[in-house]
Amino acid sequence: MHISRRNFVKLLGGSLAGFAVGGLGEALIKIPNAVVPILYKGPRIETWKITTCAKCPGHCGLRVRMIDDLPVQVFGNPLSPINAGGICPMGLTSIQNLYHPDRLTSPMRKVNGKFQKVSYHEAYGILSKALQDNSGEKTAFVAQAESDFMGRLIHDFTQSLKSEKVAIDRFGSKTVLPYRSAADDYPDFIDFSRCDLIINFGSQLTEISESPLFFSRAVNDLRSKRGSIVTFSPKLTPSAFKSKPWIPVLPEFYEDVALGLACVILNDGTYDKGFVQKNFNDFGSFRQLILEDYSPADVEKKTGVPSKDIIATAREFASATSPVAYFDESILQSSNGTRNAYAVLALNALRGFSGYGKLQTREIPGDDKTKSDAASASWNTSRLIGDADLKVLLIYRSNFIFNSPNSEDLRKAISNIPLVVSFSPFIDETTELANLIIPDHDDFEKFDAMSSTVTGAPVVSVQRPVVKPFYATTHTGDVLISLMHDLNLSKDLPYGNYVDYLRANLKPVYKHGKGMLMAQKKPTGLEKSLHEAGWQLTSYSDFDEFWDQMLKYGGWWDPFPKVEQFSPTLSLSASQLTGKGSASSEKKTHDADSLTLNIFSKNLDYKGNMLRNAALTEQFGVERDVYYDTWIEINPNTAKKLSVGDRTKVRVQTRRGSFVATAIHNPTVVPSNIDVPFGLGHKFTEKKYGINPIDYADYVFDEATGTPSLSETSVKIE
Numbered sequence: 001m002h003i004s005r006r007n008f009v010k011l012l013g014g015s016l017a018g019f020a021v022g023g024l025g026e027a028l029i030k031i032p033n034a035v036v037p038i039l040y041k042g043p044r045i046e047t048w049k050i051t052t053c054a055k056c057p058g059h060c061g062l063r064v065r066m067i068d069d070l071p072v073q074v075f076g077n078p079l080s081p082i083n084a085g086g087i088c089p090m091g092l093t094s095i096q097n098l099y100h101p102d103r104l105t106s107p108m109r110k111v112n113g114k115f116q117k118v119s120y121h122e123a124y125g126i127l128s129k130a131l132q133d134n135s136g137e138k139t140a141f142v143a144q145a146e147s148d149f150m151g152r153l154i155h156d157f158t159q160s161l162k163s164e165k166v167a168i169d170r171f172g173s174k175t176v177l178p179y180r181s182a183a184d185d186y187p188d189f190i191d192f193s194r195c196d197l198i199i200n201f202g203s204q205l206t207e208i209s210e211s212p213l214f215f216s217r218a219v220n221d222l223r224s225k226r227g228s229i230v231t232f233s234p235k236l237t238p239s240a241f242k243s244k245p246w247i248p249v250l251p252e253f254y255e256d257v258a259l260g261l262a263c264v265i266l267n268d269g270t271y272d273k274g275f276v277q278k279n280f281n282d283f284g285s286f287r288q289l290i291l292e293d294y295s296p297a298d299v300e301k302k303t304g305v306p307s308k309d310i311i312a313t314a315r316e317f318a319s320a321t322s323p324v325a326y327f328d329e330s331i332l333q334s335s336n337g338t339r340n341a342y343a344v345l346a347l348n349a350l351r352g353f354s355g356y357g358k359l360q361t362r363e364i365p366g367d368d369k370t371k372s373d374a375a376s377a378s379w380n381t382s383r384l385i386g387d388a389d390l391k392v393l394l395i396y397r398s399n400f401i402f403n404s405p406n407s408e409d410l411r412k413a414i415s416n417i418p419l420v421v422s423f424s425p426f427i428d429e430t431t432e433l434a435n436l437i438i439p440d441h442d443d444f445e446k447f448d449a450m451s452s453t454v455t456g457a458p459v460v461s462v463q464r465p466v467v468k469p470f471y472a473t474t475h476t477g478d479v480l481i482s483l484m485h486d487l488n489l490s491k492d493l494p495y496g497n498y499v500d501y502l503r504a505n506l507k508p509v510y511k512h513g514k515g516m517l518m519a520q521k522k523p524t525g526l527e528k529s530l531h532e533a534g535w536q537l538t539s540y541s542d543f544d545e546f547w548d549q550m551l552k553y554g555g556w557w558d559p560f561p562k563v564e565q566f567s568p569t570l571s572l573s574a575s576q577l578t579g580k581g582s583a584s585s586e587k588k589t590h591d592a593d594s595l596t597l598n599i600f601s602k603n604l605d606y607k608g609n610m611l612r613n614a615a616l617t618e619q620f621g622v623e624r625d626v627y628y629d630t631w632i633e634i635n636p637n638t639a640k641k642l643s644v645g646d647r648t649k650v651r652v653q654t655r656r657g658s659f660v661a662t663a664i665h666n667p668t669v670v671p672s673n674i675d676v677p678f679g680l681g682h683k684f685t686e687k688k689y690g691i692n693p694i695d696y697a698d699y700v701f702d703e704a705t706g707t708p709s710l711s712e713t714s715v716k717i718e
């Protein structure tokens with residue numbers, strides 16, 4: 001039954017928060033018929049349930065307010081060590097997806113170009129037969145899995161099919177790749193207990209990161225302890241706003257800036273000689289290369305970053321007690337992305353990676369980023385193009401067609417694959433290309449778990465269903481495990497469904513007996529003493545009790561982890577650093593007169609999906625009248641040169657076409673940039689709102705990881 005938001009709020013006594021009316025018109029809410037009588041009659045009993053947010057890799061704990069067993073409002077769980085009660089707009093509005101009128105309500109099969117409802121039995125049969133006929137390299141899997149447990153299951157599933165064609169996308173999962181090729185280890189966390197300076201290369205720590213709410217708290221604490229953050233980035237994002245200073249630079253120049261900083265430190269002799277002697281292979285060649293080619297004056301000429309800023313930042317880095325030069329996956333969004341990361345690794349090595357930490361032991365099997373998060377190291381969606389062997393493509397919640405500049409080539413490639421199966425709960429630009437859809441449950445209807453080390457302690461957050469599934473949807477994990485059994489893909493599989501899989505993976509946490517449930521904020525002084533005397537903080541009669549308590553409290557963590565200084569060995573050749581001979585090494589020099597299209601993600605929406613949710617779309621527009629239209633942000637000086645008035649319509653021309661947008665003057669925009677937001681231009685709304693700027697971007701990718709570049713397209717304004 002479709003009802004209006006206003007009536008839904010009225011029926012539940014005004015208790016609904018986070019639902020927007022929105023410029024898309026009154027947002028409708030769809031309620032399954034079975035629930036309607038309860039909604040109208042009550043008895044209006046309030047209860048609360050704990051779960052975990054799965055909208056980004058942050059894994060924040062949630063407290064869900066229920067009226068008559070219907071979730072109506074979401075708060076942050078104050079006992080989660082990750083978010084400590086905080087919640088972001090995406091988490092706050094996450095229940096909108098549960099009630100969203102566009103949710104798919106049953107499996108669908110495409111017949112004569114149109115989707116028709118089919119039974120789960122029929123859909124499963126089609127998929128099962130196709131995999132039976134086409135295992136191995138004829139099958140590929142593309143997934144957007146915020147849960148590392150689900151990511152690992154997908155990895156296990158494709159391995160059991162003997163396919164290496166798997167791309168598991170979770171923001172932050174690719175961060176590990178440069179470490180894999182240049183170092184022998186990966187840090188678990190920034191050690192905020194010691195770190196007093198972060199030099200941040202482009203990451204949006206408090207918005208789009210491995211844990212936005214944890215980083216928000218940690219960054220505030222760092223600043224209150226007089227620590228500082230210096231950010232190099234092409235845009236003054238809210239994260240960059242917390243930095244002092246913010247130094248504007250295009251992402252393609254991060255490597256030059258990092259090596260310019262290294263040059264000052266090498267020249268001054270203020271690096272950790274003991275560390276580099278022991279941990280930096282062929283340090284002499286590195287030193288010679290940097291001193292010859294990356295003087296602050298040379299770097300200024302190339303990047304536009306003033307040499308005085310390079311010198312001052314380098315000296316701050318050299319004199320800090322435990323500094324961190326930080327990057328995350330966003331550094332790869334450039335044609336030289338992996339080289340950018342190598343340069344930042346080399347800079348860290350000069351201070352012995354002193355601000356990073358590592359857990360000494362791991363309680364969760366497979367929770368090793370160097371293995372589990374690197375599933376997409378050798379294969380990515382661009383490899384779909386020209387792969388004539390592919391017969392089956394499985395897609396879990398990924399809208400990679402919307403996110404890729406080469407979407408037209410990808411569309412063509414997909415149209416040649418005989419069976420494309422999507423597990424998405426919604427139709428989107430990628431799902432519409434499928435022949436078969438087996439929709440996944442909504443996050444509030446399913447079990448999952450996520451592990452994290454970002455806080456410096458091992459944390460396992462558990463997602464549990466707060467309502468029974470509204471529709472004929474399925475847990476995709478259950479589908480994969482059924483297939484593994486039915487097709488005999490894996491011998492002696494010790495689990496029958498996804499809950500069994502989670503339980504099996506969490507048994508080691510129970511067995512070692514350490515840590516505590518998220519039932520209290522911190523251990524008391526007495527508990528700390530008992531722990532030091534060898535006592536177990538929480539005891540359970542058996543694993544079932546441990547599991548039940550995990551579900552009740554939302555997870556487990558170890559407040560007393562054994563940690564050590566992160567101390568990798570680095571092997572970086574001159575060609576890895578400079579990319580000599582590669583296309584992206586022939587880089588242009590910063591030219592303040594040419595214009596570059598810089599595609600930026602609005603707060604938290606790195607998947608670009610917020611158009612489905614009016615509350616989010618309206619929160620991040622420049623102002624009310626440009627929520628739903630594409631706008632560009634332009635430096636007022638650049639605008640003056642081009643005679644572009646504030647809030648006037650302009651035509652933006654790239655090599656791939658042109659679009660009309662409202663120009664907004666913004667003094668914080670780099671003069672050579674035209675900033676354009678990502679997230680509009682979807683086809684899933686009845687009317688088309690704005691454009692997808694990626695459709696106008698050049699086909700430029702990081703050579704090593706296949707990550708699309710978002711800031712190397714030349715642009716003209718008319």
Ligand code: SF4
Pocket residue numbers: 053054055056057058059060083086087088089090091092211212213604
């Ligand atoms: S930061 Fe991420 S995990 Fe936390 S509430 Fe927001 S979307 Fe959810």
